[in-house]
Amino acid sequence: MKDILGSAVKLAGVDYCEIRFEESELLSISYQGKGLDRITRDTPYGGNVRALYKGGWGFASFNSLDDLKGAVESAAKQARLTGDRQGGESKLAPAPVVEDEHIPEYTLDPRGVSLDEKMRILNGYLDAILGYDSAITAAQIVYNERLSNIYFANSEGTYIKQEKLDIGSSLGATARRGMTTVSKRIGRGSSIGFDCMLNAYDDLREACGLAVRLLDAPQVKAGVYTVVCDPALAGLFVHEAFGHLSEADNAYKNPQLAKAMTLGRVLGRDILTIYDTGEYSKNRGYLKYDDEGVATRRTYLVKDGVLVGRLHSRETAGIMGEELTGSARALNYTFPPLVRMRNTCIAPGESSFEDMIKDVKLGLYAVGSGGGQTNGEMFNFMAGHGFMIRDGKLAELVKDVKLMGNVFTTLENIDMVGNDLDARDGAGGCGKGGQMPLPTSGLCPSIRIQNVIVGGGK
Amino acid sequence: MAVAFKNLPKDAQAEIHRRTTRSWGVRFQNSMFEGTSHSSHDLKTLRLIKSGKMSVATGTKPGSEDELLKSALELSKYGTSVGYDFPGASEFEEIELANSDVVEIDFPEMIDIGDDLLQSILRVDKNVRASASVGAQEVEASLVNTNGFSGKYKKTVFRASLGAQYIQGDDFLRFGEFKSSWANDIDYDDLKKEVIRLFEWAKETTDIKAGTYPVIFAPGQVGHLTRPFIASLNGKAVTRGISPLEERIGQQLLDPRVTLIDDGTLPREVSSVPFDREGVPTQMNVLIDKGVPKQILTDLETAKQLGSRSTGNGRGTGPEPHRVILLPGEVPLEQLIADIGLGVIVFGTMGAWTGNPFGGNVSGTISLGLKIVNGKIAGRVKNCMFSMNSFKHFKDHLIGFSKEVKAAGGATYPYVALDDVVVTTG
Numbered sequence: 001m002k003d004i005l006g007s008a009v010k011l012a013g014v015d016y017c018e019i020r021f022e023e024s025e026l027l028s029i030s031y032q033g034k035g036l037d038r039i040t041r042d043t044p045y046g047g048n049v050r051a052l053y054k055g056g057w058g059f060a061s062f063n064s065l066d067d068l069k070g071a072v073e074s075a076a077k078q079a080r081l082t083g084d085r086q087g088g089e090s091k092l093a094p095a096p097v098v099e100d101e102h103i104p105e106y107t108l109d110p111r112g113v114s115l116d117e118k119m120r121i122l123n124g125y126l127d128a129i130l131g132y133d134s135a136i137t138a139a140q141i142v143y144n145e146r147l148s149n150i151y152f153a154n155s156e157g158t159y160i161k162q163e164k165l166d167i168g169s170s171l172g173a174t175a176r177r178g179m180t181t182v183s184k185r186i187g188r189g190s191s192i193g194f195d196c197m198l199n200a201y202d203d204l205r206e207a208c209g210l211a212v213r214l215l216d217a218p219q220v221k222a223g224v225y226t227v228v229c230d231p232a233l234a235g236l237f238v239h240e241a242f243g244h245l246s247e248a249d250n251a252y253k254n255p256q257l258a259k260a261m262t263l264g265r266v267l268g269r270d271i272l273t274i275y276d277t278g279e280y281s282k283n284r285g286y287l288k289y290d291d292e293g294v295a296t297r298r299t300y301l302v303k304d305g306v307l308v309g310r311l312h313s314r315e316t317a318g319i320m321g322e323e324l325t326g327s328a329r330a331l332n333y334t335f336p337p338l339v340r341m342r343n344t345c346i347a348p349g350e351s352s353f354e355d356m357i358k359d360v361k362l363g364l365y366a367v368g369s370g371g372g373q374t375n376g377e378m379f380n381f382m383a384g385h386g387f388m389i390r391d392g393k394l395a396e397l398v399k400d401v402k403l404m405g406n407v408f409t410t411l412e413n414i415d416m417v418g419n420d421l422d423a424r425d426g427a428g429g430c431g432k433g434g435q436m437p438l439p440t441s442g443l444c445p446s447i448r449i450q451n452v453i454v455g456g457g458k
Numbered sequence: 459m460a461v462a463f464k465n466l467p468k469d470a471q472a473e474i475h476r477r478t479t480r481s482w483g484v485r486f487q488n489s490m491f492e493g494t495s496h497s498s499h500d501l502k503t504l505r506l507i508k509s510g511k512m513s514v515a516t517g518t519k520p521g522s523e524d525e526l527l528k529s530a531l532e533l534s535k536y537g538t539s540v541g542y543d544f545p546g547a548s549e550f551e552e553i554e555l556a557n558s559d560v561v562e563i564d565f566p567e568m569i570d571i572g573d574d575l576l577q578s579i580l581r582v583d584k585n586v587r588a589s590a591s592v593g594a595q596e597v598e599a600s601l602v603n604t605n606g607f608s609g610k611y612k613k614t615v616f617r618a619s620l621g622a623q624y625i626q627g628d629d630f631l632r633f634g635e636f637k638s639s640w641a642n643d644i645d646y647d648d649l650k651k652e653v654i655r656l657f658e659w660a661k662e663t664t665d666i667k668a669g670t671y672p673v674i675f676a677p678g679q680v681g682h683l684t685r686p687f688i689a690s691l692n693g694k695a696v697t698r699g700i701s702p703l704e705e706r707i708g709q710q711l712l713d714p715r716v717t718l719i720d721d722g723t724l725p726r727e728v729s730s731v732p733f734d735r736e737g738v739p740t741q742m743n744v745l746i747d748k749g750v751p752k753q754i755l756t757d758l759e760t761a762k763q764l765g766s767r768s769t770g771n772g773r774g775t776g777p778e779p780h781r782v783i784l785l786p787g788e789v790p791l792e793q794l795i796a797d798i799g800l801g802v803i804v805f806g807t808m809g810a811w812t813g814n815p816f817g818g819n820v821s822g823t824i825s826l827g828l829k830i831v832n833g834k835i836a837g838r839v840k841n842c843m844f845s846m847n848s849f850k851h852f853k854d855h856l857i858g859f860s861k862e863v864k865a866a867g868g869a870t871y872p873y874v875a876l877d878d879v880v881v882t883t884g
Contacts, residue, residue: 033698036538038514038775041529045519046499057493063500064520078494081565085491119536137699174816179702179849181816219819222668222845222882253488254587256625334497371812373823376623377630378841380809380823402809404823404843405884408628453884455821455843458670 001161005153008068012076014053015083015090018154019068020291021047022333024146029118031126031141046333047151051075052090052315056082059336093317093324095294101161102288104281107193110145110167118143121197128201129173132208135215140172140185142427143197150291158293165191166284166439170427171204175211182399184211184368184384187426189441191286196425210385213397220386220398220456226363227403227452228356231422233383235442236369238274239344239430241379241407246276246301246309247327247339247432248316250376257376258320265307268411273347274302276311278326283441284425285343289326292337296326302411313339331435338433346444349417356416356448363389364454366401369424380404402455410449418446462504462523463604467531470508473544473603474523475735475774477501483593483617484568486576489586494565503774506530507544511537514774542762547606550732550739554725557641560594560614568592571646575620578650582657586622589634593617599731607737615728618644620653624661631660631838633806633826635678636866640726656805656826664829664837666883672801672857673844673879674794674830677864680871682810682820684784686848687718689815691745691753693760694776702816702849703751711849712749713856715787719744720755722770722780729781729868736772740780743769749853755779779868786872787859794860794875796833802881803828803835803873804844818849824881841884851876 005019026042048061049071058078060071083090110118122141129139146166153159172185184207190196229237244250251257278287278296287296292314300309312320313328316339328337357365368384383401387394405413421443429437466472482496503516504526513533515526575590593616600610621634633656637644675683687703695701703711722740724730733739736758743753756764757772771777795803802824810822823843829836846855857875864871 032694033700036536038512038538039533039536040514040516041533042515043517043519043522043525043529045517045522048497056491059493059495059497061497061499063498063518066520067498074496078496078565081569082491082493085569115533115536174698174700176700176702176816179818181700181702181814183700183814222843222880224882224884253490254623254625256585256587257623257630260625260628334499336495371809373808373812375630375632375806375808375825377628378808378823378825380812380843382809382812400813400817400819400821402812402821402843402845404809404841406628406841409884451884453841453843453882455845455882456880457845458880 001151002159004065004068005151006159008072009153009155011069011072012051012155014051014076014079016052016092016155017072017076018050018152018292019047020333021151022148024148026144026146029122029143031122031139033138034130044332048333048336049075050336051079053079054083054086055088055090056086058082061334091318092314095314095324097157098293099159103163104165104192108195110165110194113194125171125200125204128204129208132173132205133212135175135177135212136173136208137176138174140174140183143169144427152293154293160289160293162289167194167196168284168425168427168429168439169197171200173208173211175215177215180215182211182214184214187424189284189425190282191284192281214385214399217397217399219400220364220454222456222458223454224451225454226360226448226450228363228365228389228446228448230367230446231420231444232369232424233366234346234444234447235424236372236381238346238444239341239440239442240372240374240381241410242274243276243341243344244374245376245407246311248310248312248320249339252316252319261307261310263307266305267302267307267408268305268414270304271349271417272302272305272411272414274345275300275347276341276344278342280343280443283343283423283443284439285341285441287342290328290337291330292328294324294326294328296342299325311339311341313337329438331438335435338435340432340438341430341440343441343443345442346417346447348419348421348445351416351418353418353420353446356418356446357389357394358392360389361391364401365389365394366403377407378404379407400456404453404455410452413450414447415450416448421445462527465524465527466604467508470506471544471604473505473601475503475601476599478598479595481593481595483591484565484572486572486588486590489576489580489588491569491573502526504530505774506534507540508534510539511535512540513537540759542758544603544605545607545737548737548739550609553723553730553732555640555730556612556614559642560616561596563594563642571618575618575646575650579620579622579653579657582654586624588622591619601733601737603737609733609737611732614640616642616644618646618649620649622657629663633657633660638728640728659828659835660826660838662837663840666802666829666839666842666881668883669881670878671881672798672875672877674803674873674875676803676805676873677871678866679804679807680784680874681869682807682822683848683874684718684782686815686818687746688779688782691751691755692777693754693756693764695816696754697760697763700816707751710749711751712746712852714748715856715859716746716749716852717785718746719783719785720779720781721783724781727781731780734770734772735774738768738770738772740770782869784859784871786861786863788861789858791860791862791873794858794873795830798830799832801830802839803830818847819845820848821845843882845880845882846876851879
């Protein structure tokens, strides 16, 4: 493969060219209702060529290595068309030339676990969900296991072969009574081992119990509250509310946004430190090299409340004159890389959970993550459920908890950071530019935010 | 592909679906031309039923049919129990879905279209960061099974989008629209007009107090409101025991003005197909007729479980609608706006897709909403969220539907005006 890609990449005759080729095997098992819904084995196979000429990019994807030469010519032709029209200059931040083969250190290689055993474990979870209570009418279990070999070569001489594992799973229960239906789920995920799927019974029973209790819980009353987010929701918050804004492909050719995100700007109190990293191999955002062949590194975005960094591709780092971070990622071979997060983290603080709620007269403890979205300035995310906080104590359970806010105001309004660091993983992933779901994770403590808008009933 | 069938065990039946896609397009970002792309994709999916159990294998590797069969056979002992056979040879009506002009569109032509779109918004205000994209797709799909079904079709899709970002300090305004067609016949002037009108309406900000208001949802947002109906009338939700409408079929559930249709048979529509992913001819399905839930969307498996016939909505992973159509009203949008004393019209939301659809609650951040005061647009509202319940609001709080409709993606919706929508503000 090294010779095939290495030779082809030299044919482009442009400022820069890279080839990424992927051979993957994906096992998907899903249960819906009371039994197995689908078992599938996918074998994605293909590659792409990206070419850069006078600042203009061309991209071509293909399925057969027989079409590689044609794809190189197509990408190069497109790049010339774009570059000649732009009349610009190709600016890529210099990256070390690397020759490497990376295989993760597995804790439990899923290839060593038989399909019989995987089914036995999942069937056990199915039985636990359906047998929990008569109000549980359906189970939803998703198990996705993707093993990939990614080959990367560029015209500068880099050649990398990476083996990647991505396990993402969710185990959920639906409770129903008449027109009222409630679902609760737990997530599991890893980049190094099937062991993430073991011993989920305690968490699962808790989720089932909550699903049944939520049938009788009221919808949260709409209003503005002091909100304590648990680590899972804090992970979703930092991803949606801030992580996307720190992706430099939003700002590198947009001076107005770049100004709003000037390094050195004070965004929050000195208790707030946020970073994004390819470290933490137990989580789904683990990455040694990004899809431009750049080694990932821990990137501080906010340190002690001050904006200190952003996530980069080689182009955004080159144009903005900043350091590489190894954040160019593509969902698969059919897409070019975009600037994306990996594991996005809030550094733990010193507050205990009791400290965070003790002086809250009327507030909300929001638990679990159910998806979110941002447009840069505003964000919206959904919690799994919540508990009202009344006079410093946890009170009644509430459902349909959605939070929103202005990114900048909300960061300023984080007034406490917990000491209870925890990771968030699951079956889903991040979406951007039509590339979804890309595996990402969060590793965060609980956080307390003042004046959060909560949607809900009257 | 028949190679795989030759090696099939005698007690098995199989189906091979092949989808070959060629996509190409240009994109403009930050008010400048950014680049082009060209993708080719050849996906084969083999579904196998052996001893009453279904397994699936997919792949993109050329000449991998035997590997797909091997994978499916390995999985088959664990597979899903199914109570149906793949359909035999059947008659399906050809639908006009491919336009040869689309295949001829090249990068220079796309760049000219995109540049013209981009300049239209920059002429209004050079300070916006404009974006545009133009893309084309050519699809060939075929389905063949061991029981005698064989069918194929071609489709073309052409898309154009225009939008912009307008940032002043920490105030971010994003707006945009897109159009798609089976042919190169997109009305670019209409696209420009819509986007420029949105910008002019939204440029100035205003505020609104928390409360309940009449709210008009633009067609691009109506899918969030109909999601509880579509999810609840899906055969899979019904057979899994999670649909709240399971026992409400035939009962008056919503306002009689609500009629919701799914139709995969419409010619020259990007979401139409002559037969579904399982080889069942598509048809028009009236999901809700004058407020009464009528039809559950099914595929072969859910139809068998419900004792009915497949409605032609099989996608291989469960039933899905083709084109959802909410029948419009007779009032122009202008009149819907004019009739509101104090309210909001919503063109953009965030997070409205999250949450459990079966409970009917829909809420989200209003990312692009305009305040209506005495029947006139009075500027953009910020920092607000809406909450409503589709089952309740389409029953008791429906003001009306506009006569104008907009087709986007797999749906055609009018503007929907609802009363008593909770708006929360910071």
